[in-house]
Amino acid sequence: MTTKKTPAPAAVKKPAEAAPKKKVQQPPQLVRGMRDVMNPEWPYRDKMYEEAKRLAEDYGYERIETPILEETSLFIRGVGKVTDIVEKEMFSFETSGGEKVTMRPEGTSPISRAYLQHGMVNRPQPVKFWYWSSMFRHERPQSGRYREHTQWGCECIGDASSILDAQQAFLAWKLLDVLGIPSIVHINSIGTPESRANYRDALVAFFRTKRHKLSEDDKKRLLKNPLRLLDSKEPGMEEMKAEAPQIVDWLDEASKTHFMQVLEYLDEMGVPYQLNPYLVRGLDYYTRTVFEVFPVSEDPEVAKLALGGGGRYDILIEQIGGKPTPACGFGLGVERVAARLREINPALADKSSERDVFVAQLGDQGRKKAFAIFEALRADGIRTAATLSKDAIKAQMEVANKCGAKWAIIVGQKEVLDGTAIIRDMDSGTQETVDSKKIVQEVRKKLK
Numbered sequence: 001m002t003t004k005k006t007p008a009p010a011a012v013k014k015p016a017e018a019a020p021k022k023k024v025q026q027p028p029q030l031v032r033g034m035r036d037v038m039n040p041e042w043p044y045r046d047k048m049y050e051e052a053k054r055l056a057e058d059y060g061y062e063r064i065e066t067p068i069l070e071e072t073s074l075f076i077r078g079v080g081k082v083t084d085i086v087e088k089e090m091f092s093f094e095t096s097g098g099e100k101v102t103m104r105p106e107g108t109s110p111i112s113r114a115y116l117q118h119g120m121v122n123r124p125q126p127v128k129f130w131y132w133s134s135m136f137r138h139e140r141p142q143s144g145r146y147r148e149h150t151q152w153g154c155e156c157i158g159d160a161s162s163i164l165d166a167q168q169a170f171l172a173w174k175l176l177d178v179l180g181i182p183s184i185v186h187i188n189s190i191g192t193p194e195s196r197a198n199y200r201d202a203l204v205a206f207f208r209t210k211r212h213k214l215s216e217d218d219k220k221r222l223l224k225n226p227l228r229l230l231d232s233k234e235p236g237m238e239e240m241k242a243e244a245p246q247i248v249d250w251l252d253e254a255s256k257t258h259f260m261q262v263l264e265y266l267d268e269m270g271v272p273y274q275l276n277p278y279l280v281r282g283l284d285y286y287t288r289t290v291f292e293v294f295p296v297s298e299d300p301e302v303a304k305l306a307l308g309g310g311g312r313y314d315i316l317i318e319q320i321g322g323k324p325t326p327a328c329g330f331g332l333g334v335e336r337v338a339a340r341l342r343e344i345n346p347a348l349a350d351k352s353s354e355r356d357v358f359v360a361q362l363g364d365q366g367r368k369k370a371f372a373i374f375e376a377l378r379a380d381g382i383r384t385a386a387t388l389s390k391d392a393i394k395a396q397m398e399v400a401n402k403c404g405a406k407w408a409i410i411v412g413q414k415e416v417l418d419g420t421a422i423i424r425d426m427d428s429g430t431q432e433t434v435d436s437k438k439i440v441q442e443v444r445k446k447l448k
């Protein structure tokens with residue numbers, strides 16, 4: 001029996017379809033207001049870090065790094081509910097576990113929290129910390145204002161002496177001085193919460209009579225946080241402020257004496273300062289001394305950007321749940337200081353790529369040996385460069401010249417076989433052959 005095979009149906013040719021368009025995905029971009037810290041910025045930050053660390057340690061401050069995340073309530077209680085930072089600028093969110101957390105906008109409240117949490121009240125007082133930490137503030141991005149910035153800061157907790165207020169302003173100014181950045185400390189006293197409350201009433205009474213001249217923002221300040229009116233840069237404010245009552249006239253006697261002592265110490269320490277009756281600072285925890293450090297510059301845009309700020313904060317620890325504990329400190333903005341350093345001392349960047357010795361190689365055997373020689377020199381603390389992936393000696397010598405090397409070590413096939421290396425004087429071009437085992441010694445001799 002024969003069966004008839006039914007022919008397989010011919011594949012139906014579909015009309016040619018346009019291939020589905022691949023969605024072009026944009027590569028992820030920086031979040032607005034955030035920045036990558038890259039060269040040429042690093043040598044200036046590194047220099048600042050090196051000097052800041054030395055200064056803080058010399059003055060007996062110990063390092064601390066608190067976590068980036070803190071309970072949101074810490075800043076509400078510490079920095080203050082009616083401040084720009086808490087009202088508008090915090091990166092806050094709820095974790096999947098339902099905790100309300102905030103990326104620290106400043107370092108003083110977290111360090112005070114740590115002081116309490118670790119029972120540091122039982123240590124000899126004052127307890128002194130320094131930090132180099134990133135801070136997060138959702139500010140309107142503009143020059144010198146970033147949503148993530150770094151601060152070098154010091155905090156001195158557990159002592160009310162006026163010399164310590166002066167020491168904070170001194171350290172902030174001294175670091176800038178060591179870096180060659182001329183600066184001036186603007187300083188004021190805002191007294192105790194009680195004397196400030198009296199002053200606040202006087203200020204409100206004064207500005208009420210001028211209400212019709214105030215901007216909408218300033219009207220809000222008058223209601224919610226009248227001291228901030230003294231910070232206002234709105235048109236017409238300068239003239240009004242000049243007639244307004246001044247906080248120094250409302251200080252209690254003890255705060256006045258304290259302030260006079262701080263100024264005397266600053267005179268003694270040679271810190272240039274200027275009394276600024278309008279300086280109140282944007283954080284609620286301050287008492288008595290407040291200060292800001294400004295660069296001295298002929299460019300008004302540069303001169304108005306504070307490089308740092310600080311003061312005494314005797315009420316903060318109590319506000320966050322501890323016993324009344326006097327304290328003072330400051331923070332310097334790393335990005336702002338690094339930018340200023342770059343303007344003043346641009347050559348610093350070139351120095352960071354400078355090398356004394358360059359190791360060059362010829363051929364694969366030479367490359368292996370060059371790798372070992374480079375590592376031996378580097379480990380001995382000799383500033384050495386190499387471009388191990390390059391073959392042509394000409395290209396290698398160009399790099400050697402660029403990094404300012406005074407000596408080049410050259411290892412080729414012959415030197416590998418002989419167990420030697422060539423040392424070349426990059427200026428005169430003279431060369432000598434040395435035992436490769438003694439290369440570190442030989443180079444050290446030449447660098448002396």
Ligand code: HAM
Pocket residue numbers: 105106107108137139144145146147148149150151153154155306307308309310311313328329330331332333334335336
């Ligand atoms: P602050 O004045 O808010 O004080 O900040 C200190 C410094 O950090 C400023 O003078 C500025 O140089 C820099 N800075 C602040 N915000 C930014 C930003 N968005 N972008 C770039 N730089 C910025 C405090 O934070 C206090 N915790 C200082 C302190 C310590 N008071 C007592 N102890």
